[in-house]
Amino acid sequence: MARSRDLRPGYSRRAQYGIFTAYVIAVGGVIIGLIALGISLLNPAAFGFLRGAASEISAPAGEASTATRRSGAGLVSAIEAWFETGHQNLELIHEIAGARAAAVSARATADENRRLKALLHIVDPAAPPVSAARLIGSTAASARRYAVIDAGDAHGVRAGQPVRGAAGLIGRVVETSRDTARILLVSDASNVVPVRRAGDGLPGFVQGTANGKIAIRLLSLGNNPLHPGDVFVTSGSGGIYPPGVPVAVVSQTRRDGAEGRLAADPAATDYVFVLPVYQAPAVAAMADAVKAAGPPPKDDN
Structure with missing residues (x-):
């Protein structure tokens, strides 16, 4: 239901x-x-x-x-x-x-x-540098040792002028163009630099070798008075290089001199100064006297 x-x-x-x-x-x-x-x-x-x-x-x-x-x-x-x-x-x-x-x-x-x-x-106010430049290339493995700087004729650089860095002598100018110059390095075998020992003025000369090292030879014969660590600077003899610029340091003595290393390694140098060609005071005075005297008189006969 x-x-x-x-x-x-x-x-x-x-x-x-x-x-x-x-x-x-x-x-x-x-x-x-x-x-x-x-x-x-x-x-x-x-x-x-x-x-x-x-x-x-x-x-x-x-x-x-x-x-x-x-x-x-x-x-x-x-x-x-x-x-x-x-x-x-x-x-x-x-x-x-x-x-x-x-x-x-x-x-x-x-x-x-x-x-x-x-x-x-290192700038001498009495003899200011010709130009400051940058070292832009060098030959480190060639038999000839050259470097190139970025200053040339337009900057007053001329062949024969010495070039130095902060640590010492680099070389001398051998060729120039408008904005570059070629430097013959101290380590080149054809570059001979008159030097003296910084301590006592012992005279000698530095010359590059074929292996890139430098030889230090003395003008006096006899016992070798050199010792490792002796510093040689430019003597000013022969002109070109001003006196007192560091060139080489003795690293190993030889019978007729010593083997040394450069005071200024081009491979580790960025900036350099191009210096005027050095003239000894007597030579400079003679040159000034010749200029003052003028040209010699002409022979009418």
């Missing part, structure tokens, strides 16, 4: 009691709520113990929620940092490369300034 669609309790006392109880509970709840609302408005502190109890009960849940939120934020930050790591590493690599390049440039500039200052210390 199908159930009747009429949902009214009818004569069922059980249903009627249930509905009545529900109404009583609802009305009682409304009355209690109104009373509680009135008490809370008139005396807000009356339910403080209930709020405190509720806070105590909900505290663990709040702590768990806070921990979860912090963990989530940390996880998000870690993920973002992981994705940003590659970009940051690339930026750091570029910054490090730039800093290294700047350091190398600064070191090169400091070395260049040091060499230029060393050159300035």
Whole structure:
């Protein structure tokens, strides 16, 4: 038999009691709520113990929620940092490369300034150099020893003029063009430089050898008074080279002299001075007298 669609309790006392109880509970709840609302408005502190109890009960849940939120934020930050790591590493690599390049440039500039200052210390105000130049090439493995500087005729450079660096004599000019000049190095076998020992003026001469080294020979015969470490400078004899310019240092003595090393290594020299051709005072005075006297008179006969 199908159930009747009429949902009214009818004569069922059980249903009627249930509905009545529900109404009583609802009305009682409304009355209690109104009373509680009135008490809370008139005396807000009356339910403080209930709020405190509720806070105590909900505290663990709040702590768990806070921990979860912090963990989530940390996880998000870690993920973002992981994705940003590659970009940051690339930026750091570029910054490090730039800093290294700047350091190398600064070191090169400091070395260049040091060499230029060393050159300035050797300038004689009474006999200023013809030109300052940069040594732009040299033959280190050839039987002939030449170098090239970036100063030529346009800078007043002429053949025969001596060339020196901060450490000592480099050679002399043999050929010139407009903006360059060719230097015959001291280590060339055809270049003979009159020298004297810096300590006592012992005379001699320096000549290059085929193997790129230099030989130091003395003008006086007899016992060899040379010792390793002796410094030889230009003597000024014969002109061309001014006196007092370091040329060679004795490295090993021989029966007739010594083998030495250059005071100024062209391979380690960047800047040089081209000096005027040196003339001894007596020769210079004689030349001045000849110029002052003028040309000799012509013979009418």
